[in-house]
Amino acid sequence: MKWKPALPLALLLSLILTAAVSAHGVKIEYTIGMSVEIVAAYDTGEPMAGGQVTVYAPDEPSTPWLTGICDEGGRFVFTPDPAKPGTWDVQVRQAGHGDMVHIPIGDNVAVSGSTGYTPLQIVLMGACVVWGFIGTALFFSRRRA
Amino acid sequence: MHIPDGVLPVAVSAAGYATTGAATWYSLRKISQKENPQENIPKASLLTAAFFVASWIHVPVPPTSVHLVLNGLLGAVLGYYSFPAILIGLFFQAVMLQHGGLTTLGVNATMMGAPALLAHFVFRLRNVGGKESRVRTGVFGFLAGAGGLGIAVLIFSILLTTFIPTHLDAAAERASICVLALAHAPLMVLEGIFTTLVVLFLRRVKPELLDNGAGDENRTR
Numbered sequence: 227m228k229w230k231p232a233l234p235l236a237l238l239l240s241l242i243l244t245a246a247v248s249a250h251g252v253k254i255e256y257t258i259g260m261s262v263e264i265v266a267a268y269d270t271g272e273p274m275a276g277g278q279v280t281v282y283a284p285d286e287p288s289t290p291w292l293t294g295i296c297d298e299g300g301r302f303v304f305t306p307d308p309a310k311p312g313t314w315d316v317q318v319r320q321a322g323h324g325d326m327v328h329i330p331i332g333d334n335v336a337v338s339g340s341t342g343y344t345p346l347q348i349v350l351m352g353a354c355v356v357w358g359f360i361g362t363a364l365f366f367s368r369r370r371a
Numbered sequence: 372m373h374i375p376d377g378v379l380p381v382a383v384s385a386a387g388y389a390t391t392g393a394a395t396w397y398s399l400r401k402i403s404q405k406e407n408p409q410e411n412i413p414k415a416s417l418l419t420a421a422f423f424v425a426s427w428i429h430v431p432v433p434p435t436s437v438h439l440v441l442n443g444l445l446g447a448v449l450g451y452y453s454f455p456a457i458l459i460g461l462f463f464q465a466v467m468l469q470h471g472g473l474t475t476l477g478v479n480a481t482m483m484g485a486p487a488l489l490a491h492f493v494f495r496l497r498n499v500g501g502k503e504s505r506v507r508t509g510v511f512g513f514l515a516g517a518g519g520l521g522i523a524v525l526i527f528s529i530l531l532t533t534f535i536p537t538h539l540d541a542a543a544e545r546a547s548i549c550v551l552a553l554a555h556a557p558l559m560v561l562e563g564i565f566t567t568l569v570v571l572f573l574r575r576v577k578p579e580l581l582d583n584g585a586g587d588e589n590r591t592r
Contacts, residue, residue: 251468251469251470252375252469268436270429270436272436276543276547278539278540278543278544280536280538280539290538293538293539295540295543317377319378319539319544320544320547321435321531321544321547321548321550321551322374322375322378322527322531322548322551323375324375324377324378325375325469326376326377341469342469343469348467348468351467351468352423352424352427352467352468355420355423355463355467356420356423356424359416359417359419359420359423360416360417360420362412362413362416363412363413363414363416363417364413366409366412366413366416367413
């Protein structure tokens, strides 16, 4: 039971978990209309102003079809080539942080979508993982029979 | 400060996995040489939880924000357990939080784990050239906590600036990497102080918890 003093510390950190769900993950939302609008933000909610956008067409997934910059609100609008239906990949990157969203273009597709999980999902999954670590600690500190 | 998927070339990701494999093997070998390798698992497991949660706690440093990393703290307190702990923590961050990525798991583990091992060696220096004291533990705790993060930020910046894809505006990307790296300076101080507080607290209540360095190895030989 030598680790006991570390327990309050770990519990304190676990409690902060529910208070501040924020990190340097990136969430990208998109809306398809006449053109495609994407909004990129860090998971703190802070928009990725000035983030560098790279758009890849479905027929050439390794060659950039278009590059551009997000505006102050993390917004970027482009018009995909209607002659190229399929999944368009859009990557947003800034200081090595970033994400890629896969946007289906063509008939009968959803008009909006996003990457990532909701905050509730993240808190639940995080709590499960933390409990797993605490359980491991308890298992290895059990008294020998 | 996690490198996500799709940012680094495949060869770099593969090299990251190779170095992580070697460092994990070395750490586990050192752990298995201990008298009772399982003894420190509860401590390692709880600090892995702290490491996992730490990336949620962000500190605003205008014009950006940074999050806690705690790799220096893990290195100082856990010793050789810190590398596997960081690897496991990063795996769950990548899978559950999309924080980092599975292809870059090796790179991220090396980037944060290798400085953690260095922090462990720095923290052990408190016993060199004189008797361990409260002040020495505090000072070397600070150096381990701040230095562990500092070296990780350095590796992060070098990796990203070296491998900027040609289609991006390299100057803009370099500038934003530079801003992010500089924003970690206050965080280094913060993590240094936090590590000092933790090791001084442990020294006061359970000094044997900090005894996973030279003492253990000498006993087992």
